[in-house]
Amino acid sequence: MGAPTEAAADVQRSDPGSRLALALRRLSIGRVAGALIGLAGVALYLALTDDLFLSWGNIMNLFRAQSVVFIIAIGMTFVILTGGLDLSVASTTGFAGMILGFAIQAGSGPVVAIALCALAGVLLGLLNGFLIGYVRISFFVVTLGTLSIYASVILTTTGGSTISLFNYPEFAGIQRLANGDIGPFPIILVVILALYLLAWFVLHRTAFGRAVYAIGSNAEAARLNGLNVPLTLMLVYGVAGLMCGLGGVQQDGRLTAAVPIVDPNQMLVVIAAVLIGGMSLRGGEGGLLGTFIGVLFLGVIQNGLTLKGVSAFWQGTVTGLVLIIAAGLAVLRETDALPRLRRWLSGRRKAEAAETTE
Numbered sequence: 345m346g347a348p349t350e351a352a353a354d355v356q357r358s359d360p361g362s363r364l365a366l367a368l369r370r371l372s373i374g375r376v377a378g379a380l381i382g383l384a385g386v387a388l389y390l391a392l393t394d395d396l397f398l399s400w401g402n403i404m405n406l407f408r409a410q411s412v413v414f415i416i417a418i419g420m421t422f423v424i425l426t427g428g429l430d431l432s433v434a435s436t437t438g439f440a441g442m443i444l445g446f447a448i449q450a451g452s453g454p455v456v457a458i459a460l461c462a463l464a465g466v467l468l469g470l471l472n473g474f475l476i477g478y479v480r481i482s483f484f485v486v487t488l489g490t491l492s493i494y495a496s497v498i499l500t501t502t503g504g505s506t507i508s509l510f511n512y513p514e515f516a517g518i519q520r521l522a523n524g525d526i527g528p529f530p531i532i533l534v535v536i537l538a539l540y541l542l543a544w545f546v547l548h549r550t551a552f553g554r555a556v557y558a559i560g561s562n563a564e565a566a567r568l569n570g571l572n573v574p575l576t577l578m579l580v581y582g583v584a585g586l587m588c589g590l591g592g593v594q595q596d597g598r599l600t601a602a603v604p605i606v607d608p609n610q611m612l613v614v615i616a617a618v619l620i621g622g623m624s625l626r627g628g629e630g631g632l633l634g635t636f637i638g639v640l641f642l643g644v645i646q647n648g649l650t651l652k653g654v655s656a657f658w659q660g661t662v663t664g665l666v667l668i669i670a671a672g673l674a675v676l677r678e679t680d681a682l683p684r685l686r687r688w689l690s691g692r693r694k695a696e697a698a699e700t701t702e
Contacts (some may be wrong), residue, residue, distance in 0.1 A: 372582055377636040379621050383644060390648045397651060404530055407597070408523070410643035411532045413439070414636070415591040415613050418543045419469075419584030420637045423483075425547075425560045426577060427627025430584050431487040432472060434610040438603070440465040440592030444518075445602030451456050454517035460587035460598075462625035468494060469585015473677030495606045507602035517598075522597025532594060539590070540598035544632050556580060560627025609660050616663055617642050619670035642666065 390397040407414075415434050423430045444461035452460070459608040468490070475486045509515040524531045547553035555576045567573045596602050619625070620641055621634025642663065649659050 350633075353497065367648045376622055376634045376637060379634055379641055382620070383641040386641070386644050386648065390644070393604055394648070397648070398483050400528065402647070402651075404528075404533070406647045407536070408530055409647070410535060410639055411522075411530075411598070412591045412595045412611050412619060413610070413642070414536045414639050415539060415587050416610070417635050417639050418539055418632065419585075419587030420614050420618050421543070421623065421630070421632055422547075422556060422580045422583045424623045424625070425556050425627055425630065426580050427560045427563070427625075428476065428577070428580075429485040429487065429615070430469075430472065431484070431611060432491040432494060432582065433584065433588050433614055434589035434606050434608070435491045435498070436465055436468045436585055437591045437595060437610070438498050438606045439468060439494045440589040441602045442502060442507065442592075442597045442604065444593060444596050445509060446534045448509050448512050448515050448518075449507065451514065453514055457514065458518065458593050461593050462586055463589070465585040465589020465592060466582050467585065469588065470578055470582040472585070473581030476572035476581065477577030491611075498604045502602075502604040504604055506604065508600070509596065509602065510600045518593060518597045519600060522594050539587075540632055540636055547632065547638050552576070552579065557628055560624075560629070562628075609663060612660075612667055613642060616667035616670055620666065638670075649666060653690065672687060 387397075396402055415436060420430060420433060443464040444457050447457040447460045472483075472486055472490055475481050476483045486602045509519075521531055521535070525536060547556065555571050557568065558569070558571060559573055559576055563573055617638035618630075618635050619638070621630065621636070623630035623634060623640030645662060645666070646659055649662065650656075
């Protein structure tokens, strides 16, 4: 078909339905740009209404407060890129943190304790991936089940009691990693940036990363092209488990304890952050830059609510609303909702014009 005539283009530009559809389409295409615009808007509002927001101490505390989410969201990015979802990340993080607590209590040094914590996360993630990739059970069923199992094991093993690590000399290094500074910057911020750069390299410069995107785009086509889909899925959930293990280290370091109660909002915050960053629910689209911006966006919102004196009980409501909005925008990106909306608006306009003519 040829290009539309100038007259047709004029009609399209004058059609409010077409203009609205075009505007929405532009907003949905700019995955990272949309998150950046939202972040800039919220930050500008807080900067104008609260003098404390732009202070260096508050900004660095914002990164510390969101540090666990920053780390876990890396693993969730890998999972969602394959078209999956890991609902067990909060339980896995708590389980790994419990292992670290037991290791410190047993006299292990910080390096050994961190290694055991990370290994626990990897093993739990690989178990999820094995059931999803090889046994072919739905990721929703598997991770929902392990969410409950891991949380139950934590409570059973600890008796529901917090493992305090405050007075253990072996824990001092971990606590400094979680809360210390390198000059004006938190140590954990340097660690987070290093993890994101490493994860970006894996996704964009290795065969494994290309396989992750290929499976998310079309798993059957990836299989027909010789990719080992079950193994890749197993490794992807292993990566998610590793990030949960490292998140467990940071969580224990910030709390100075291994807490047996799993935070029910942690999973929602991680998923919301990744979706805000422009990830596709169907997989194969998006990346780590959007995830980083999405976590920062939610962190700014939560920080702003705290500065404004909003109750912590309401912050979960805000996170849930943001998650719904992000998922709704993802649906608009991935379906033909925009063309249908344009046709509906165009039909309404033509009907109104016909009525006016009559």
